[in-house]
Amino acid sequence: MSADDATTPTPAPLAFSGQRLDWRDLPRGVRTRIQELAGAQVTAEMSATTGFSPGFAAVLELADGRGVFVKAVSPEQNPQSPELARAEVRAAQAIPAQVPAPRLLWHDDDGDWVLLGFEVATGRPPLLPWRPAELRRVLEAMAVLSEATPLPGHRLPATDEHFAADFRGWHTLAEGPGSALDRTADWAEGTGEWLRAHLDTLCTWSEDATAALVGDRLVHGDLRADNVMIDVEHVALIDWPHASVGAAWADLAFMVPSIAMQGGGRPQEIFWAQPMSAGLEPERLRAAVAGLAGYFTHGALQPPPPGIPNLRRFQQAQAEQALLWLRDLG
Structure with a gap:
């Protein structure tokens, strides 16, 4: 079967995700720091629905009309998550402009919570089974x-x-x-x-x-x-x-x-x-x-x-x- 012929579902599991935190689950100090880094108050959130990393991952709507995709993780969610977030900072600093990837706008690391703010990637994950x-x-x-x-x-x-x-x-x-x-x-x-x-x-x-x-x-x-x-x-x-x-x-x-x-x-x-x-x-x-x-x-x-x-x-x-x-x- 070629990719163009693949229109029927597979019996394998199609998608899974990790356990996410909501905005209200974040400690007050973490919420305050995110808003400082973003430069505006948060007025709404849309949580990520895919991916495996535990912690907070959501598009935040800001009071000035901008949006930012934010990740926030600490060892409490998973011991490896902060190191993965730090690795993602290093990766973002290495990605050239021609690669279709959201740009890192800011990041912060207090030794416990690691915070990352990205450009918002518009759209949705691909439909599954693959079209x-x-x-x-x-x-x-x-x-x-x-x-x-x-x-x-x-x-x-x-x-x-x-x-x-x-x-x-x-x-x-x-x-x-x-x-x-x-x-x-x-x-x-x-x-x-x-x-x-x-x-x-x-x-x-x-x-x-x-x-x-x-x-x-x-x-x-x-x-x-x-x-x-x-x-x-x-x-x-x-x-x-x-x-x-x-x-x-x-x-x-x-x-x-x-x-x-x-x-x-x-x-x-x-x-x-x-x-x-x-x-x-x-x-x-x-x-x-x-x-x-x-x-x-x-x-x-x-x-x-x-x-x-x-x-x-x-x-x-x-x-x-x-x-x-x-x-x-x-």
């Missing part, structure tokens, strides 16, 4: 991103270094108790059975995963439908805490399992139809996808992290699609 026209527009925006390099003086990690630990999922599972992998028995289309039968091969393929990702392009690192906003004229790529510098095709490879999960078509057909895949050696792609599948599989088998109860089901659905893709690549 072919919207998927084409998002892939076109990703093609623009694939040609971008970070601004001089950036502080982003290399993609291979950023994912080095994450992409050892198969080795971690192989070294652990077999009972963990037994929980994949009911995974879609026999993927659990296939991975257990090919665990040694998956470990071997994934050994080259991070080396395959080396490059000099700006990599978002976490693109999915819930990290995209779309309207009649624009596509915006949002939520950049995992940004790094690596291969031009990395974001496409990372995203297509979620596209397949959400009714957009088969990863193999989507990937090779895009300009950023031109000239890529299939073995290099296979290594990266093996690392990605190991990351999703290992993650899906862990307890849910604080404040993000739906994450593991979402990772399982992407793991299943990545494994199906590996069957084609193998």
Whole structure:
């Protein structure tokens, strides 16, 4: 099935989100500081409805008629959230103008609460299951991103270094108790059975995963439908805490399992139809996808992290699609 033919729903889960705070849930001092940074009183809020990060994420309407998209997180919601917010500040300072991403207007960090204020990305997340026209527009925006390099003086990690630990999922599972992998028995289309039968091969393929990702392009690192906003004229790529510098095709490879999960078509057909895949050696792609599948599989088998109860089901659905893709690549 091609991307243009993908109009029927997939049985996989289509979208999840984390647990959000409302404006009234924020401490008074945090609300006051946001209004100081924004330069006006807040008169209304519209909470974000997608994404996994816990904490506060909303478009705030200001008394002077402006709007600002604000994120506010502290360790109380999730211990990792403040560091991710700080990473997003570093990413925002590295994104060149041609990349379709909201600009960071201001930020603040008191050691507990991290606050970020962005331009408002107009529109909505893509409709799910994916509509072919919207998927084409998002892939076109990703093609623009694939040609971008970070601004001089950036502080982003290399993609291979950023994912080095994450992409050892198969080795971690192989070294652990077999009972963990037994929980994949009911995974879609026999993927659990296939991975257990090919665990040694998956470990071997994934050994080259991070080396395959080396490059000099700006990599978002976490693109999915819930990290995209779309309207009649624009596509915006949002939520950049995992940004790094690596291969031009990395974001496409990372995203297509979620596209397949959400009714957009088969990863193999989507990937090779895009300009950023031109000239890529299939073995290099296979290594990266093996690392990605190991990351999703290992993650899906862990307890849910604080404040993000739906994450593991979402990772399982992407793991299943990545494994199906590996069957084609193998």
